[in-house]
Amino acid sequence: MLAAIATLKVKEGAEEDFLAVAKELVAAVNANEPGCQFYQIYKGDEPRTFVFIERYENEAATEAHRASEHFKTIGARMGPFMAGRPDVLRLSEA
């Protein structure tokens, strides 16, 4: 049981454009990754802050996620809206 919390800060005025692309990614992951148990985007309390909560069955499933065509192509389209690199917290079964 693995999880990741990816916190992203977006550029001023880019919230809606970012979110449209992020939701495409959420839909693609949920439709195409059987080893991904949960993948959703949330808004944080801080302005322009968004957080992906991700849960995977095992390490192979997280690798399949990162290697997927949808993660690469849709992820690249989120880049221009982001203010800096995402902060990713990797979690494992306690």
Added chain:
Amino acid sequence: MLAAIATLKVKEGAEEDFLAVAKELVAAVNANEPGCQFYQIYKGDEPRTFVFIERYENEAATEAHRASEHFKTIGARMGPFMAGRPDVLRLSEA
């Protein structure tokens, strides 16, 4: 759709004791809170770092969680093992 990410740092040597109590809380929440859709404890990559991932149906469910007897009594028992206050990130539907 609401979520919370609570990051906790525990005292050196207190990992196992902390985790035993944290797992009691996980079991109590999952058994008694119909409005809580997910509640689990994870280990972080950093030493002595644990993270609760929590998802709730709505605000009433998060309030019911915080007001619950199990959260208060089991939560209080985690206190002595913790190195400082938890860092809680509150998230809402994006």
